[in-house]
Structure formats: structure tokens, C-alpha cells
Amino acid sequence: MTFAHHLRRTLLLGLPLVGSQLAQILIGVTDTAMLGRYSVEALAAGTLAHTVFFSLLLLCAGFAFAVMGMASDAAGRADERAVRRATRMGLWLSVLAGLVVLPPLILSAPILRALGQGEMLAADAQAYLRIAALGMVPALVSFTLRSHLSALERTRVVLWSTLLAALLNVGLNWLLIFGNAGFPELGIRGAAIASVGVQVLTTAVLALYAARGPGMARWELFRNIHRFDREVFVRVARLGWPIGLTHLSESGLFAASALLMGLLGTEALAAHGIAIQVAAATFMVHLGLSQAATVRVGRFAGGGDAVELRRAARAAALLSAGAVVLSMGVYFGAGRAIIALFIDPADPQAPVILAIGARLLIVAALFQAVDAAQIMALGMLRGLQDTHRPMIYAVVAYWLIGMPTSWLLGIEAGLGPEGVWLGLVTGLGAAAIAMTLRFVRLAPAAPAEAAA
Numbered sequence: 001m002t003f004a005h006h007l008r009r010t011l012l013l014g015l016p017l018v019g020s021q022l023a024q025i026l027i028g029v030t031d032t033a034m035l036g037r038y039s040v041e042a043l044a045a046g047t048l049a050h051t052v053f054f055s056l057l058l059l060c061a062g063f064a065f066a067v068m069g070m071a072s073d074a075a076g077r078a079d080e081r082a083v084r085r086a087t088r089m090g091l092w093l094s095v096l097a098g099l100v101v102l103p104p105l106i107l108s109a110p111i112l113r114a115l116g117q118g119e120m121l122a123a124d125a126q127a128y129l130r131i132a133a134l135g136m137v138p139a140l141v142s143f144t145l146r147s148h149l150s151a152l153e154r155t156r157v158v159l160w161s162t163l164l165a166a167l168l169n170v171g172l173n174w175l176l177i178f179g180n181a182g183f184p185e186l187g188i189r190g191a192a193i194a195s196v197g198v199q200v201l202t203t204a205v206l207a208l209y210a211a212r213g214p215g216m217a218r219w220e221l222f223r224n225i226h227r228f229d230r231e232v233f234v235r236v237a238r239l240g241w242p243i244g245l246t247h248l249s250e251s252g253l254f255a256a257s258a259l260l261m262g263l264l265g266t267e268a269l270a271a272h273g274i275a276i277q278v279a280a281a282t283f284m285v286h287l288g289l290s291q292a293a294t295v296r297v298g299r300f301a302g303g304g305d306a307v308e309l310r311r312a313a314r315a316a317a318l319l320s321a322g323a324v325v326l327s328m329g330v331y332f333g334a335g336r337a338i339i340a341l342f343i344d345p346a347d348p349q350a351p352v353i354l355a356i357g358a359r360l361l362i363v364a365a366l367f368q369a370v371d372a373a374q375i376m377a378l379g380m381l382r383g384l385q386d387t388h389r390p391m392i393y394a395v396v397a398y399w400l401i402g403m404p405t406s407w408l409l410g411i412e413a414g415l416g417p418e419g420v421w422l423g424l425v426t427g428l429g430a431a432a433i434a435m436t437l438r439f440v441r442l443a444p445a446a447p448a449e450a451a452a
Contacts, residue, residue, distance in 0.1 A: 001308055001311065007319065010289070010315045011319065013153050014316070016156050016288075017150065019162075021284035023163045031195075034177055034178075035047075035177065044121060045124030045188055046125075048117065049188075055248065060097035060100075061140060061247065062246075065382065067090035067148060067236065068151050069384070070236065072296075072297075073302035075299060075302065076299035077302040083148075083152070084221055086232060087144065087145075087148040088224075089235075090148075091144050091225070093237055094140035094144045095141065097140060098140045128188050131193055135196035135200065138203040145210055149206065154213070165199075169194055169198045172198065173194045177194075178190075210222075242390070242391035252399075257272070264416055268417045270353050271356035274343075275361055275364060275421075278364070287375055290316075291379060298383035301385075316376060323372070331361045338361065339353070366422075370431075371432075373429075374397075374428050374431040378435055380443075381435060384442055393435055397430040398428075399427075401430045403423065405427065406427075410422075
């Protein structure tokens, strides 16, 4: 295969995954916007509840992401039974993980109060989470089915199902939060019901496609799904829990950076919140390409083709680098205009927030480069089914390098918001270097390299 072929295949596989990630972000944005229009109290409680729910979802989703690497490897060997076994046990583990985290979701108010949240805020967040908890298992099952379909390079259905979910979420929010068209006005509870409905429908669509979609019957995904497969169950569990902890470690890093920003004042925290949303949107491009890299690397690892494996990795890395250059151009050329879109010009704090946010987007140019590098290397390592060592790298880089550096530069050295973000760049850069070097070491050598 030529390098151009790898570029095309990675784009065909990765662009729908990028789109699905952006659509997932859109769901969160619309929830925030619609709750904000309902009331400030609902927005605050919804934001807190969503943070709790999403953190637990990321932790439990490690098993779903483990399926992607295992199923890709098996598909590369044309082993249909191994694909089915990996996904089946991924579904088992996802359901079990979802059930395990139900108690803290249902009884979240005492936990939130113990963490310093106000009585009313904790009660409203619990009201949301008690309903949203019903969607945890469907959400995790949906993640697992997405991994299965992505491993088989059926990513378009993943994109369309996520876009459908985003549209449905807006409609249900409009009906249930505000009580339109004769529906009861449920406020934050309406947002939770909408989320559960979206998760259930998305799962149903993906399950139906996995069972009866064009060319999918041969995989017989749901054949003997009730049977416990101890060998594969243990393999998915061993690969999955480090992925979940890696996700939690990274999300915790950004949550902690928000706390540091809070120490620097309301304007700094507001600017950080806007800039991080912008950076998260462009990061979705790299996340989608990283998942494509997992699939492509996994395919050639399973097929034992070292030459094509390395070409596939280089193609994914080149596409991600191109996206970094484009985002840098946007940040340098239009950063101030982008921040202005999120600010009410009549707000007396607007000029300060705008100035801080524009400076943060300049730092975000560096931020994007190292964040893209680390997520791409992470995706390639998952294609090789290597998850334990990357987890250790992530924890060390994020929490022993990144967060202390953010504190030292932003707080102690007096560099302010930019110092906090430079600390994040340092931690993510350390992770990128460590993970890239590990992939280079682990990737099988091409015959010419091995001979040399």
C-alpha cells in the first residue's frame, strides 16, 4: 500500500469519528445553553452534575475503548470469533461497571456536601443524577458498540447516530426543561430525562445496526451473548481499567487547573472556561484521528504486517500535525474574535476576560501541539494493546510534572493564567514524549530495519 492510500483510509475512517466527537461536544454545549436560559441555579446544578456523571463515565469507558484495539487486531487476522468475543465481554464489563457506579450517582448529595458544595446546589445536582443514572449503562453499552463498529471501519453509522442524538437532545430539552407543547415544565429533571432518552435511543440504533446492518450479520455479535467467556473477560478487564484511569487522570488535571484559575480571580476563571472549550473543540479532531490510528495500527498488528503498521501510524500522525498547523493559524489570527463570541460586550468584566482569553489561545497553540502528540501516541499504543505503561506515564506527566508546574508558574512565579496553561503544556509534552518513544520501541520493525 502507498502512503497516499494510508492517508485516504485514515481520513475515511477518522473524519466520521471526528464528526461524532464534535457532535458529542454539541450535546454538552446545548445542555449548558438551555439550562442557562432556564435559570442560573439550574445551570450551576446541571454543570456540577454533568461533571460528576462524565467523570464516572470516562472511568468506566476504559473497557469499551479496550474493545477497539482487541477487535481491530482480531479483524486484521480475519478472526470473526475473536472480534465477537472481545466485544461481547466488553459489553459485559461495561454493564457491570455501570451498575457499580449507580450508588454514588443516586446518593450524590451527601458526597457533594462533603466536598464543600452548598445544600441547595447538592440537592439539585442529586435530582439530576438520580435520573441520569438510568442512562449510565446504556451510555457505556453505546461506547462499546461504537468501538466494535469503529474496529470494523463502520464509522459513518457512529457519526449519524451521534448527530441524531444531538438533534434529539435539543428537542427533548425544549419540551421537558421549559414545558413546551403541553409537556410538563421539569427544569433540571427534564434535562436528565432527555439525556437518558438520547442514550437509550443511540444504543438501540447502534445495536440494531451491529446486528442487522449491511454486511454485519457475518460477525454474529449477539450470538451466545449470555455466555461468560473467562479468558477474554480477563483480557478486556486488564486492558480496560488502565484506559479508564488514564481518562480520569487527564480530566482531573483540567478540573484541577480550573481550581487554580479560581485562585486568580473570576475573570481568569471565565477566560479559562471559554478558552478550554475552544481548545476542546479542536482537540476532538485529534481524538477522532487517534481512534482511527488505534483501528489501523490494530489491524496491521493483527495481520503481522510491520511495514504497513508503521505507514499507517505515520499517516495518522501527519494528518494530526496538519490539523495542529491549521488550529495554530486560527488561534494566532482570530483568537480575540473567537473569545468575543462567548462574551456579552455590555458586561463590565468583558474587556479583562477578552484580553486574558486571547492570550490563553496563543498559549493554546503550543497546548494543541503537545496534546495532539500525546493522544495520537496513546491511540497507536492502544492499537498494540499496550495500556498499563501509558497509564503510568499519564499519571506521572499530568500530576507530578504538569500540575506542580502550573502551580509554580501560575501562582508562585506570578505568571497568572498563562503560567497555569504553560504548566499544562509541560505535563502534556512530557506525556507526548514518553508515549511516542514507547510506540517507537514497541512497534514491530520492518524487515529492512530488523536486518540492519
